[in-house]
Structure formats: structure tokens, C-alpha cells
Amino acid sequence: MIQVLKFGGTSVANAENINKVISIVNNKHLSANNGTTIVVVSALGGITDLLLTAAQLASAGDETYKEKLSLIEQRHMEAVKQLIPVVSQSSLLSLVKKACNEIEDICNGIFLLKEFTPRSRDRVASYGEWLSSKIIVAAFNKEQEKALWQDAKELLVTNSNFTQAQLDVAVTHKNISNFYKALPVHSLVVVPGFIAANAEGVTTTLGRGGSDYTAAVFAAALQADTLEIWTDVSGMMTADPRLATNARIIPRISYHEAMELSHFGAKVIYPPTIQPVMAKGIPVWIKNTFAPEDEGTLIEVHGAKTGDIVRGISSINNIALISLEGSGMVGIPGFSKRLFEALSNEQINVILITQSSSEHSISVAIDASMAYKAKQAVDAAFANEIALQKVEPLFVETELSIAALVGENMKSHPGISGRMFSALGKNGVNIRAIAQGSSEKNISTVIATKDVKKAINVLHEEFFGTSYKQVHLFIVGTGNVGAKLLGQLQQQAQYLKERMHVVVKVIGLANSRNMVFNENGIDLQNWQQELQNGEASDLQHFVYQVINRNLRNSIFVDVTANDKVAGIYDQLLHKTISVVACNKIAAASVYSNYKKLKQLSEEFHGQFLFETNVGAALPVIGTLNDLTRSGDAVHKMQAVLSGTLNFVFNNYDGSRPFADVVKQAQDEGYTEPDPRLDLSGTDVMRKIMILAREAGDQMEMEDITNNSFLPESCMQGSVDDFYKAMAAEEAHFNKLYQQAKAAGCILKFVASYENGKASVGLQHIKPEHDLYHLYGKDNIVLFYTDRYKEQPLVVKGAGAGAEVTASGVFADIIRATKA
Template identity: 50%
Template sequence: MKVLKFGGSSVATPPRIQNVIEVLKPYLKEEIAVVFSAFGGITDTLIQISTLALEGKAAYKDKLTEIEKRHLDAVRELISIQKQSSILAQVKIKINELEDVLHGVYLVKERTPRTLDYIMSFGERLSAYIISEAMKDQGISASYLDARNVIRTDNHFGYAKVDFEVTNKLIREHFRNKKEVQIITGFIATAETGETTTLGRSGSDYTAAIFAAALQAHDLEIWTDVDGMMTADPRLVKKAFTVPQMSYEEAMELSHFGAKVIFPATMQPAMVNKIPIWIKNTFNPTFKGTVIHAESTNGKLIKGISSMNGITLLNVQGSGLLGVVGVSMRLFATLARERVNVILISQASSEHSICIAIESTLANHAKRAIEKEFQNEIRNEEIDEVQIEGDLSIVAVVGDGMKHSPGTSGRMFSALGKNGINIVAIAQGSSERNISVVIRQSDVAKGLNALHEAFFLSDRKVLNVFLVGTGLIGNSLLQMIEDQFVKLAKENLLEVNVIAIANSKRMLFNEEGLTLKRGIEEMKVKGEAMSMMGFVDRMITLNKTNSIFVDCTSSEEVTDCYERILASNISIVTPNKKANSGSYEKYYSLKNVAFQRGAKFLYETNVGAGLPVINTLNDLLLSGDKVISIEGVLSGTLNYIFSTYTTGKKFSDVVKEAKEKGYTEPDPRDDLSGKDVARKILILSREAGLQLELDQVSVQNLVPEDCQGDMSVEQFFKKLERHDASFEKLLKTAEAKGEKLRYKAVLREGKVKVELGSVDSHHPFYSLSGSDNIILLTTERYHERPMVIRGPGAGATVTAAGVFADIIRIGHYAK
């Protein structure tokens, strides 16, 4: 014997019902029984209709008409015309019966749990009857069985307890001489007093298990709309996959904490009788699915991660709890009397507080009951007023493999912590099969994805990137991500997923990830108006794991959002110098927020484009070294100008040439002013531990006074020509000494200068050429021979490469 059960989604429409019949046909060679739920959505509609009737709203009649039409239409579509009339009449009789009950609720304005159970029973009674007749019409020997005839329960309406001794006897007697395939109503039963009861929402699974146990079936198959038990909710975790097999205990834990594929009570009859439970997909019938049986044998540390929303924590605390015997008994007895189910319990060893998690709908009722029970202790200030914290969820990591496996909880808490998810409460049973944590409901999707990566995709991390700035650097970065995508996944086990891009005018989001080749063009066409606050709001609301905000602009408006972004546990990578070269207070605040929130704030490209300057400096300081001085040529543009400027050339012509080659800013005065170099040396000074402000940096402005002010670039170049002689004089003076001009930044003895000077042939700056940058770090360890860092210091490609390296660095940290 094999028992199969099909859920509401599997029989939601006539085509789906026909599909189920096709699935069943190969099974007809063996002995089977089939349990059906109500048509998809019908049970919820019946509850809604009864609520309308209870409220005295005549609109319930319209909803009832819709239910009637849906079932009559199913008969007309599934059954041949010549056989329809009697079946339509039977359906109509059931609908009339339902109408009478609802009319009574409407008149008396009362709906008892007993009445509601009776109303809900019509869903299964109609669906199983229609499907049995459709099967008969196709030549299948089938017979309709109302489970109320054989399943006996107590009269706990809404969630009745089965009397297995009587039920098993009735089921076996019924099947003794039945050769037809029994088409059974799920979910419903009969109390010993004769009233209709229900086995709890999703109780059709339970019905199937009851029949399987009574008939000693060799298999129980639960057919639903997913490919078995998943590692996590696939609606929230896109990379979730099917678990091939798990133990009864693992499945019970997962289903209790929100995995809706199987009803928790289903496991008990199957477990007692050691009947394997198969979870299969009606819409993918060839897929093997998941088998739930006695042993968990595939060696995985955990089998799944599930969540339960709508949770409230109640905290009972006070000095009166310490060492007092019977407090817990009184607390839980009170909740039991009030029919409040406790989902999770957490108590510190100090005994100062007991924390319990319950459904949010019962929170206020539970609070009043507890405070009434402990009113004397509260009055005497031995126990505080019960504290309530809502909008929470429970996330549970489940697996038999966790037993005696050190590090499981560490991996769990590390994954949540690195993604800024605060744990409100923790519980772990002595079986070591389940570690449950309470977190904010708004963090559920992020938490599930973080844990899924940590336990199931630990060999690969997904980095979710939000990019602002699609100019030369941003564009180059996107190209690099695309070019390196396969290599990153294969060699670095990182997947960079660009969720959003924006420029100063438009922004485009795609939660699944943008197509990099067409991303910028799509943004220009499909993007919405750009608002920096709106961009940040959306990014924070998405609450993605391993989120990285990349700022490839030079905008201060963007840097003004950094603190909020870091405070939301989103890491930042940026070549934008405005944040770190603004006020020291802002610089320190950003570093502090990043540290406190566990987010990364990486800005290697602030100083030397792709050169490893800041990381090298920080590594020296972390190892205990001390900076004596820093010297640097920190502008690729100015180095190109002064390494190209030789006798016979005009200074203004060299600057024009640099602009034409794209080395300068659109207005070369931005480079010649030295402000950019000043910002870079200020950042290095701060990294070295000095609390300096930008106005404390002495800067030589190379823009002649009459070339400053409001004028076009063309006007600037005309005026600059008048100063060629003065620059030529500086050049000849240097050459006469056998030296070369270099625009240098120097930090020494706590003072910072940026100026044009000359260096002799023994100086490391002498041989510098092109747009290279060079930095000399003189430290206590590197005193006689300073550490030299040299390489390309300008250009979108090298800067984008530095940004990309910082993104990858965060990816390795996330592991």
C-alpha cells in the first residue's frame, strides 16, 4: 500500500487536476489511496466568508456564489457532459448546505470554533468528491471517502487530537474489502460526539500520515508545488536547493520553524511506523524530491534553515526570580491555561530573567495573564513589569550533523554578525539538532541568505554591489567585473552581483542583478530620477547580504551619506577623497562607525590610484612600526607635466598637451592648484596618526594669481602663456644644479607641505617619468633605506583596478 497526498496548489484549477490524474495513472498498477486538500485558496475564502457573515455583511453571499461557480465550472471542465447532471446536483446540495450554515451565522452573529470547523470542511468535501468523479469518468476505479467516517478525534475544534485506537480500527475495516482507489478528504474528522472537526491548517498531510500508519503503507508521498524540502525558503533565498534526504527529527524541526512543505504532526504516525515520507513536486513529477526517514546519512552538518515570522518576546525579570523554586512552573502553567503556545525559551544562568517567544497575536493577552499571576511580586518590586518586544522572527539552523561538531554556532553567529544582524535571543536544545535565534523581522531575508552562504555555499560568496558614478572609473570597473566574473568564481570563489548603478541624473535597481554589458544604457533609458537619499534608502531597504556601496564620484553629497551607509552595516569602497580629507571629526567618525558596525571602509585609491599605499602603511603601523616621514609625488598629472617639461618647451604647451591626452581634469587649474595632492597627503598623515585639518597643509598653488578666478579654460591658457618665462626660470635653475623639478608632498615632524621643488640624481624622485606616482615611507624600521612604492598613479583603468581589488578584499573578509 502507498498513500499519496496532493495539496491545494496541485488541484487549484481543472488543468492542474487533470495533471494530477496523469501523475496518478502509473501508480494504478499498485495498491494506493489518495488524499486531497481543498482547491487552492478555498479554505482561506471559506474563513473570509464566515467572517463576513459573522460581521453581518451580506457580501458573504457574493463570495459564496464565487465558490459555487468555481466548483461547478470544475465539474463541467473535467467530466463529460452526459455524466455531469447528477454530479452538479450533488455539488449544488453541498453548497446549499454551506449556505444554510452561513445564513445562521449571519442571523445570530455568532461563529463558534465548532461551526468554523464545519464551514471549513466543505473545501475538502467538494474537491475530493469532484476529483473522484473525474477519475471515474476517465475509466479509473475510484471511490470517494469522507474521512469523517473513519477518523475519530476529541472535540478540540480547530486542532483536534486523534484517537488512533478507534481510527486505525475504522480505517482497516473500511479498506478490508475495498478494491477501488480511495479518494479521501484531507484535514477533516469527526469528534466522538459526532461533530465535524479539523486537524489544524495543512492537516491534509496529517490525514495522509494517519491512513499510511493505519494501513501499514510502505511509502507516504506528499505532492506539493516545490521540488521537496529545500535548504531554505526559495522565495527568500534564490540559491536554495533540494535536500535529497533527512531524518524525521530534522524534518520536524524544520517544519515547526516555518518550513511549510510538510505539516509537523505528519511526522509522528510515520515515525512510529517507520514509513518513509517522500516530498515530490506535482509540476515536476520526474524529480526525485526529498525522502524523510529514520536515518540522516549524507554527512552534511546541517540540512536546512527555516524561519518563523510574527514573533514577540516577553521578558520576565527581577531579583525575585533568583533561586526561587516554582517560578518557571507558575509562568508556564499560566500560559498553558490561557492556551498560549511557547515557541522558544531562553534563560540566563543568573536566573535573573526568563525570556519566551510567542506568536505576536497573543502577546498582550499573555502579558496580562503573567502580570496577574505575579501581581504580588510586581507590587513588591520583586519582579518587573513584563517587557514586550515585537516585530521579531525566529531563524533556526537544523541538522543531525551538528551533534558533537564544534564550531557550528560560531559559524552561525559569525555569518550574522558580519552582516550586521543583531541576535535578540538564543536557544539550543540538548539534542544539538537545532540552534534557534531571534532577530528583527526586517532582517529575515538577509539572515537566511547569510546563513545559507555560510553553511551550504561556504566555498563561494556573493557580493552585492551598489555603484554610484558611471564615468570613466565606474565604467572601467563594470567592464572589469564582467571580464573577471568567471575567473573570480572559479579561482577566488566570489560572485560579484551589481544590484544598482547610478549617475547624477538617473538610477537603476535590479534585485536579481544587472546585466553589466547593457547596464549603463539601460539606466539611461529605464532608470528613474536620481536622488542620493532615495538611492541609499532603497539600498538599505533591500538589506542584501555582503552589501558594498561603491562611490566612483568626486561628490561631497555622496560622501555625506557615508556614515548612514556604514551604520547600516554596508561596506564602502571609494576613490572619492572628499570624506577622508574633510574635517578630522568626520574622518574619525566614519572610521569609528565602520569599526563599531563591523563594516569595511576601504579607500586605497584615495592616494595612489591602484598603488598599495594605505594598506602598506597600515600594515607597518599594525606591526608596531612608527612613521618618521612621508614624501611623495602624488599627482600623476603633475608628474607628467614636470617630467615632460624640458628646455625648449613652453610650460603652457606642456599643460595643454597633458589636457589633450586626458591626464588633467577638464579644468587643468584643479590639478595645478595642488589641492588634490594636499588631500592625498592629508589622508596619509591621518592614517599615520596625526589629527590634522586641510587648512594646516601648506600648499603651493601653481596657478598664477591672474589665472585664477572665473574664466574659461581657453582664457586660462592664454593668460598662462604670459607666465612661461617664470616657469622657464625655475626649470633652468634646477637644470643648472643637475636637478629636476618635482611637485612634492612632504610630511615631516608633524608638519605637511606641498610644493614645487627640485631633486638631484641620487633622489628616488629623479628618475620618475610619465604619470607615475611615488611614495617614500621612512619609518623606524625603514630608516636608512626608505620603503619605495612606485607605479601608475593616474588613469581610470588603474583606479578602477584599485577599487576592484578593494571589493575583492571585502569578499575575502566576508568568508
Template identity: 50%
Template sequence: MKVLKFGGTSLGSPDNIKKVKAIVTEKSQNSQVVIVASAFGGVTNHLLEISRLAEKGEDNYRSKLDELINRHLQAVQDLLGAKAQSGIMAKVRLVLNEVEDILKGVFLIQEVSNKTLDKVLGAGEVLSALIVNEFFQQAGLKSRLINPQDFIITDSEFGKANVDMALTEEKINSYFQKLDGDVLVCPGFVSRDSYGNSTTLGRGGSDYTAALIAAALDAPALEIWTDVSGMMTASPKYVKQAFAIPEINYEDAMELTHFGAKVLYPPSVHPVYKKGIPIYIKNTFEPNAQGTRIHEYAEPDSHSIKGISCIENIALFNLSGSSMVGIPYFSHRLFEALAQAKVSVILITQASSEHSICVAIDLEDMHKAKAAIENAFALEFREKMLDPLYVEIDLAIVALVSSQMKNQIGLSGKMFSVLGQNGINIKAIAQGSSEKNISAVIDKKQIKKALNTLHESFFLSDLKRVNLFIVGTGNVGETLIDQLHQQSEYLKEHNQIDLRISGIANSRKMLFDLNGIPFENAVEILMEKGKEMNLDGFLDEMKALNLRNSIFIDNTAHEVVADTYSDILSNSISVVTPNKIACTGKYEEYKNLKNLALKFRSHFRFETNVGAGLPVINTLDDLIKSGDEILGIQAVLSGSLNFIFNNYTGEGDSFADVVKQAQEEGFTEPDPRIDLSGVDVKRKILILLRESGFEMELNDIETIPFIPETCMQAENVENFFEAIEQEESHFRQLLEEANAEGKKLKYVATFQDGKANTGLEKIATDSPLYNLEGKDNIVLFNTKRYPEQPLVIKGAGAGAEVTASGIFGDIIRIANAL
């Protein structure tokens, strides 16, 4: 005999019931089949809601009851022909009328007991089985309806009755020996006590019904048909990459079901577990999918963890106080109080000092748990022997499950490390000595990020997804996106990094897409589908998505964007930027950003602040971290100024012409005065000094101007070019003086003996700065390890390509560190 249980989703509509019939027809070809039916999808919750409304005396319970009645009557009409409807309609209406009468009484007295609820809630399975059985008969199956109250006997614990196992097994064997028919349709969930009162088997009761029948009849297997293709490595509701576990042993299955894997419930495993009967989890909508086989000796696979599960809506109670230390029976009193209040404890953790104990319970039980604890320890609270009871809500438990983890080293460390790297704070942890699971209590809002992070680490470790949020799509931004596009497949194949644009914005539009915005036409899609840009809205959406491995990329030069970095880093989102404003403001603000990145396990990288694509800051950081000390810095840090002085020879174009050329080729800002003032170089040397460990402000750096003040004060850019044209003799004199000494003009930033300055200098032929060509930059570090011959970093220091490549490099460094 085969035993098949079909869940509420499988029976959720007439079309679904037809799919069930096809499965049952095939299964009943060579064997008698028992079909255990759940209520139609959502009906049990609907009945509970109606009951509570009636209990409160709210008249709208009637309209909701009418909805439920109409749903079942409509199902009969959709499934059966007109001639076949009359008989079954009478049976269905009889059940519904009884429910209606009970609820009318509840409404009148405004009270509902668990005993009454059992009669109401059990009606969903009874109705479902009635309709399914009639449909099977009309479809030509030799089907017969059976009543589980004839053979499943329980105590009188209404709401979640306890089965009398010996008597139930005896009655099942006796009952089924007398039955004929190819298909036996049985309502799940419902039962009766020894006095004949209706009872229910609690959460997952239909699974339990099927397991009891399968175990008593020694069935070759128990098949649970649901809407997913087996027990999943994680909840597909949160983790899109979750996949079905081909096979799993009973212990791991029970751990997963205890921690929220809703395709199966813990009690349903026990009856078949004792008999060694395998359970198959199958998909009604993909009947040919492999599904999951649960049995005693599952073959080991490549994954150290079998699954990652979660329980939502958790409350955490923390009882603490010095009077707890060394006091016998303290824990006993706590758990006795909770047991008497019928509160189930999901997780327990206690400090070895015995100063505190934490318990996690279902949020629904919070108020009665709080009352029970405060009553049990009223004296201790009143005399302040205990601290006030601390309760946290809106929490969840995530758990790694595997019966083999006892022999695996480093699983706990890996779990806590990946959660910490994504800013997921752990409130409490628990791991039993059997080491079948590691559980952590976290904020409920972090469930999605936590599950995806853990699933990626333990099941998809060969490919790490990194979510990018890009603000700014100008020259640098577009070039960066092009580079990401060109290298994305290479990074997947060779570095196991999956980069994805999850959000993008410019000054006009913003757009988010959890499936990723294609690199090849990201800007076009942004302008076509994006909504109006609002920076606060962009940041709120990014934080609300709460995606793992998130990086915010600021390609702008706006102070208002830089001001958001502290908030972003505090949400454990990394920041990459060429924007120098954040790092050159007040020292306290710069240091705060660095500290926030450390505190919230995020990353703050700004390599392009100094040398575009040159590895200046990374090299400097390596020196400092390895214990070296900066003694002096000499650097040409402006590609635009270097271009200007390399092209101003005095033999052709005027100084104004060369500056104009630099502007047209994009080497300077639209207003060249920004570059010629030296303020950009001043900011860059300040960043290097701060990264070297010096607490300096921008005004601590002396700037020696070389542009006449009358030029800098010009009303606009056009007037500025006219002014420097009139000052050609000044610039020609500077050039000729340098030529006369056999030197070249370079705009240099210098740090020596604790002082820093920037200005135009005449560079001799023996200096590494002398032969600096084009728009290249160069940095010379004199350190304790390089006291005489400096460490030299040299290369292209301006342009969209090299700046974008520097940003790209920072992204990869963060990705490798995640």
C-alpha cells in the first residue's frame, strides 16, 4: 500500500486538483493508495481568522465565512458535471452549515475554546477530502472516503492533541484490513479523543496523519506532495539559488523541519523514522522532478552542511543578575514557569558565569511568557536581586544543519565570519553537544541577507555575488561600466566573482533591479526605465534591499554625496570613490569614516583620490601596516598640471594656449582655475599624509601660488583665458629661468620634517621628477626602509580610463576580502 499526502497548495484550486488526480491515477495502477488531503490552500488560516472575528463580536465574520463557503461550492461546480453536483453539494453544505452554526454561537457568547476551534478548523480537511474523493469517483477512479476519527485516537489536549500510538496503530491495522477500493481518500489533521470529541493534531497535522498510517501499515514509503521539488538547501522565498537536497537522513531532516523548513513538520518524521520507512518530498507541479529522499543512511555529498533554515518572529528573553550565580534550581524555575504557561522554548543559551540566561520563543507567546517569568521571580525582581527582564522582539533564528558537522573543523568560525562581514549582528548563539546545528539569533530584517550570505558561502562558494550601487554616469562612470562589462565573464571564470549592478543613478534618474542591470546598456536602461533621482530615496532603497556584499560607488565630485558615506558604512555597505571631499574635510570626519568601516565590517576605499589608477594608497598602506614610517614625500600629483608644463616650451603656443588645449582634451576641470590653483594637489598630499598617520588639516599645507591673483579673480573662464594671455611674460620668465638652470618646471607636493607645501618648482636633471612626461604622476616615498633611495611609483595619473580602472581595482580588492 502506498501513502501519499497532498498539501494545501497542491489542492489550492480545481486545476491543481486535476494535477493531483493525474498523479494518483499513475500511482494506483498496481497498488492500493491512501491519499491524505490537507485543506485547500489558506483555508485553515481563514477559518481561524473567522473564529477570532466572531469571538470579538465583529459582524464581518459573516462576509468572510461567505467567501469560504463560496470557494468550496465553486470548486464543486468547476470540478464536477451538473448531474454529479447535487449529491456532493448536500454533503458539503452539511459540513459548512455545522461550521456556520458553531460560529454563530461563538459570535453570540463572544468566546471560543480550543475544543470549539478543533471542530471548526478540522472542517477544512473534511471539505477538501469530500470534494477530492467525489472528483476522483467521477473521473473513473475506484475511490473511497475514509474517516480518520475512526482510527486516530488522542488525548483531550484540544488544539494540539497527543496521539495514543499503540491504540492508533492497532485501530489502523484493523480498519484498513476491511477496506476495498484502489484509492482511499482520508482527511488529514483531524482525530478524536477517547470520549468521541473532535480533536486536531496541531501544526503539520496532515503530514502526521499520513506518517501514522504509513508506519502502522508498514508502507514501503511515505510521499509528501507539495509545491517545491524537495527539501531545499534554504528557503526559496529568500534564496533564489536554493536547490533541492537529493537525499538526507532522518536526523538532518528533523533538524531542518524544527528550524522552519515548511515542507515537512517534525512530528511527522517520528512514526516512519522508528520503522525505517523512507519519506519522499515531491512536487505536484513537477511530478518528474527527483525530489528529496529522507532515509536512515543518506550518502555523504560534497557539502559539509545539509541545509540552512530559519524561524521568523522570535522574541528573546534575557534574565540576568548576580543573584543567579551558583543558585541551584534557578534554570529549573525558569523553564518550569514557561512550561506551566505552555510556552515552547526554541533556543537556550547560558553564560558559563551563570550571570545570565537567554531563551528564544515564538513571538506569539511573548506576553504570557513575560507574565509567567515575572510572576515566578516576583520576589527577586522586587528586591532587585535580578535585573529587569529584557525582551527583544522582531528577531529570527538562522541555523546551519548537518549531522556530520561534529567532525568538521571551522564551521562555526566560517558562519560567524561571513555574517559579520555583511554587518549582521548576532544576538545569541547556540550549539548543542551533538553538534547537529549551529543557531544564531539575528534581527528579522536581516533574514534575507543572512540566508543568502550563508547559502553562498556553504553551497555556492565557487561564485561570490557582489552587488554594486553606482551613482554618477559621466565619463568615469560610463568607462567603469564598460570595463565591468568587458571583465565580468573573466572574473566569474577565474576569480569566482559575480559582479552585478543592482542600482544605478545619475543626476536625473535612478533605477534598481534585483536581477541585475545589464552592463552593456546600463545607462540607456536607466534613462528609459528609471524614476526621478532623489539621493535620500536612492540610499533608502539601497539600505532597504539589504543585499549581501554591497558596494556603493560614488563617481561624482559632490559634497552632498560624500556626506552620506558615514550612513552607508554604518549599514555595512562598502564605499568606493574617486571623490576627494570626504577624505579632505576635517580630520575628525575622515577618521570617523575609517572607524565606521572597521566597526561595521565594511570597506572604505579611495585609491583614485590620489593617483587615479596608480597603486599609491595601497602601497602606502602596505608600508604602514608592515611597520614602516614615512619620513618624506615628494610628488607630482596633477596629471593636468604636468601635461601643461610638459607642453609649454616657449617655442610655440602661449601658456594660455596650452591650458586651453588641456581643457579641450579633458585633462583639466571645465574651469582650469581649479587645477591651476593647486587645491587638488593640496588635497591629494593631505590624503597621503593622513594615510601615513599624520593628523593634519588642509590649511596646515602651505600653497605657493604661481598664477597672478588678477587671473584667478577673473569673472568667468573666458575672462580668465584673456587674463593669462596678458600675463604671458610672467609665465615665459618662469620658464626661461628654469631653462637657464638646466631644469624643468613641475608642480610639486612636498612633505619634509613635519611640514608640507605645494607649488611650482624647478627640477634638476638628477631628480626622478625631471623626465616625467605627458600627464603622468609620480610619488617618491622616503621611509625608514627607504631613507636614501626613495620608493618610486610612476604612471598615468589622469583620464577616465585610468580613473575607472582604479575604481575597478578597489571593487575587486573588496570582493576578494568579502
């Protein structure tokens, strides 16, 4: 058996971690059945960066490079002292000191010459792996001679493309094969990764992921039974766990899928690593040095079938999108060739390509650091066409990233791209460019970097069904209804998670005095204290926080009656943030504003829901919407829409003052803060207007007839003045009651809509009428439509109260999460 084990920088960062590596290797080697174990190691974590930083400082004439060199020496000396018994340290400490002196000599030369070439860069960088491998092999052998050290430079032969050297595969495989034949049985060999040499023996390096590649080259040359990449994570994941909170380990994945994921940003493994072993069909395990018992990820020819169509989601940041456009490109061959030649001549790698079918434009994604060089090169290549205005100067967009879906199961599954674009669109993630390979293993989108975290989470929730959908709430208003809503959210949290796979977090909370934000979620058991300790309330800053936190599935909840709060809905809907409004002001504002908000909701895919504007938790607006969407036409509506007025007239019988009954309604939480909004009919007017608009009518408040029963004297002054005036007008209210009683009727404040006309006012209701048996604070709406001509469709129930209103807001929140 031949096994190749590679350990990355974090795995060998210090003595403690190296001891973990030794334990893992010993266990693996003991179970190798007299086979050979090749251990490839990276530099101690962070050392390569320190080496290169020191050399760069030296080339800039900055003497602080010596501080970096001192730190490098200290790190290696400490590792030796902690790993090796004192009696055996001397020779190894001398080796480390000698190597550090060589590094210092090289950096001194760079300092004097003010020149840091790719060749000297490789020489400096190579010391990291060389030193770590020397220390690690000594740690293996501190008790007895059992591990061999092999210099990779003697086996891996490359060209002279320093910092990105290409391997001479035939020569290298021959060297490794001859080396293996000379090994004793059951050998354990430690090899420095990343390092190689050209045909003249000059040190080269293999570029990013070079140590992984070294291990893969050894595995391929020896036709190893397995290659294991040991790192600080327990395998490849469905998404970057730093971005996606619900990311999970991928147990099995194909070579091609792993390459796609690694190409698009998955740092666990690099694409060059897979190529040598894929050609030989050698299985690759990704394992965790710090959790060796975890199974990890197996990369093989065909990834195991799972229920997931998408295998993983990945991203690349620091992308620039360059676009060549012009009418002179249409139908003229050679433009693409010249574009790519210009980029190739400048050693600019193309990550993604997309071209319009009209041939009017072609867009290419490249590393953002190369954007300026690309523009210079392409504009020079097309200078003649630009001068003749056949082609526009190269257009460059930066601060972009790529988000990609990867999976072999995507092939022949229609609708994947549609689900991807829909999920992103519903969360306001704009797609700048799209590319999909003919193999259907990858769908890539170019998006704004600020949207990457949101996009990855949205896509993960969409394509990995066992994940929870994370919903982020920003709530304004903590009065009676707001407090009840927060209590219901806390009470139902477990139900939502277990039954609906939804996790609701209240991220922002505000009232008229204070506001507080917590991206991990405000503690709903202690929200009063958190809010009290928050900052001073500022509505526009609250809106800024909602928008700029840029969280997926964001919902703004207005549980106020404030006109300023209602005035900011458009800012939120523009950013695809759903709005749930208990506040009636927006839906009852001038028609043009109501229509604008509805259009913004449709255009930017943010929900605008206000069921509680009419009937609290009763499904009045929802029922009306269902009727119209299904093709029915509403011709007439009759309704008692004020829980306050229904309560008042159900409880007023002349035995006690009318003002006392109204005060009882206010004390029990049925009225608006100013009861005149209810008793004057203004609130009912708003409600019937909202229903008329939802039925398709362009109605304004002035179009509604209000047959008010309140004397003018009651409408003057403060709320206290209002109660005094009602007491003075008791005879008026008693007369209204007695007239209805004499006619065998009861009083109901009725809103009516028929054929485009609306009115509100007190009516005498006979016992046989549908509105007669309406008790307490109940509301009722009668819909007369094409389908319900003789017998109306009736929605009836409690239409006021903090608890039921809060439940209606809660229901709208759930509707918004499911949209």
C-alpha cells in the first residue's frame, strides 16, 4: 500500500499542532500493511507570508525587514525547543540558525540592489517548507530513527517560469519512481511541498496550492492507493461556512465537481491538485487535523448520489468585468480573438466569458488587480476602431464577485437557472453577467461584492432543503400591538423552525424613543431592556441600517400609526426589502402613492402586505385578492369595519353616558390613540377606500361620503376636550339610540361600496340583516360578486384588539417569508 498525506500550514503552525500531525501519521503508517507513507508538509502557518514580506520590505529599502526575519527565526527555534528533547536539539538548532542566516544574506542583497526578482522570490519562499520539513522529520525521529527526509528539489523538475513553474511530468515521474524503488519496505518519508527546481538545479516554486500539488504529483507518480489532504476543516462544504451559517460537509464529490468548486473560490483544495490524481483515478480525502475522527470528503470519479441537485455553492471576490461594445463588432469575425490576444499578451487570466447573441458586446471577468492593465492593452489593440467610433473604449466595472452553482446532477434538470435567478432577484441581488458551460456542471453569475454573503445564503437555502430559511425582521413600534407581536414571535419560534424550517430573527427594534440592532438576533425574552439600553431613535438611520446590513429575507414591520414611518416604505421596497404594515397611512394615502408602492413591490420583488389595515387578523384583504386574482369581479361591499364603533353601539343603551362607553373601549385597547379617528368615521373611510383600491378602483378619501353622527363640538380641541364635549352632547347620542330602538333596529356604523361609489355612516339594521348579529368588537364584510350575487361571501370575526392585530401582522410576516 502506498499512501500520500499532505498537511497544510495551519496543521503545522506550531509544536502543538505538529504533535497532532505526528500522531495521525503514526496511526496511518501502522495500518499501511508494510506499505510506504509519503508525508508532504507546508511551511509553518504564516511563515511564507513573513518571508515574502521581509524580502519586499528589503527591496523597498525598509530596514524593518530585519524584524520579520527575527520573528521567522524565533518561530522555528521555539518549535524545535518544544518538539525535540534538550539533548537532541543542538544540531537542529544549528541547522535552523544557518538557514535563517542564509535568508538574511539574501534579503541583505535584495536591500542593497533594491531588486526583488521572481527568481529570488522563489529562493526566499522555499525556505518555509524546507525548514518545516526538517523540523518535522526530526520530531518523528526524536525517539528512534523511523522517518526519512527527501528534498523535493531533487525529484520535481520544472521549467524556469519562477513563482508559477510548470512541471516536466515525464522526468518528475521517473525521478519519483526511481526514488521509491530505492526505499526500504514500510518507509515513512517527509517531503517539503511547494518546492521544485529547474533542469539547472535552480530553486522554483509551484505557485498557489503548491504543496497540495506536490502531494498529488507523488500520488500520481507512485499510483498511490490514496491521497489525503489534511487541513483545518472537515472536508469540502456546500458553501463557505464563514458566509453561509447552514453550510454542511459534502461527504462525496466527483473530481470535476471539486475542480469547479475549487476554481470558484473553495480554498480547501486547488484545481491543479486534482488533475494528476484524476488521470489515475486515485481517491482523494479531505480531512481535518483537529478532528481526525470526522469522516471528511472523498473526491472520486463519480460523487455519490444525494437528494441535492446542486453539490455546492462557491464564490470568487475581487473581480472586474470588462466589456467591449460597439456596432462595428456585429458580423465581423476576429474581434474576440483580438480581445483575448490582448489579454493573453499581458498574462491576464480570463475567469468567465459572456457574449450577447447580437455580437454587439462581449464581457469578460478578470482579477480586479489586472483591470487597469487590461484597459490599457485592449484600448491599444482597438485604437483604430475606437477612433472610428466602431467600438467603445473598454468599459470596466469593479467591486464585483462571482457566485457559482456547481453539481453534475444539474445536467438535464430544467429550471435550475430559473430558481437561481428567481431566488437572487427576490432578495435584490442584481446579476451583471451569466455564464453556463455546455456540461451544465456550473452556472456562474457576476454580482456586486456587497451582495456575496446574501447571495450565498439565499442560494444555499434554495438548493439545500434541510437548511433553515433565515428571516431578518426590523420592527418599528413596541406599543400594545408591537409588544404582543414580539411575544408571539418568541412563543412560535420553535414551531416555525421545526414545522416550517424558518428561523426568524429580530435584527432591529425601535420605538419613538430608542432603537437597537443585533445581527445575531435581539433576545425576545429581554427586548425591553435591550431597547432601553439602545441608542436614541432616528428613523432615517434605522432605514439606513436596514438597507446597508443587506441581509437576505429582510422584512420591515411597521406597527405604528405614524405618517413619517409610512413615508419610508418606498426606500425599502426599492432595495427588495419586504414591508409588512399594520399602519394604514400608506395604503390610505393619495392613490398615486398607494399605486407607486404596489408597483415598487412588483418591480423589485419585495412584498407589500397590509392585511391588518382592514379587520385586524381577519382575512379580508386576502379574500378580496383571491376573488379578483381568480377572475371574479366585486360589485358591492357592505361592512362593519370598526371594532371600536361596533363595541360602542353594542354596549350603549342609554343607561350610562355614551362618553363612558367610548372610554371603556379606549381603556380595553380597541380605539386608535385618538378615538375621534374611529368615531368620526375617518378610520372606516380609510378601510373602505383600501378595499375599493384592492378591488381595482382608483378611489381617494374625498370620493367617500361620510354621514358622521358626531356633533361638530366633539371634533374641537384635545382628546380630553373630546370627552367633555361628548358628555355635554349626551342627549344627541341618546336620541340616536332611541330612534333605532323605536324602529325595531340596532345601530351599526356601516361602510358601503357599490359600483364605484363609497359611503360610511350610522344605519338602522333590522334583525333579518346579515349585519344584525354582530357582537362585541367583531367586524364583518359582505362581498357581492359575479360568483356571489344573491348570497354574499361573508368574512366575520374579531376586528380589533392588540392580540388579534398582532397575529394578523405575524401572518403577513409568514406570507412574506414564503413569497
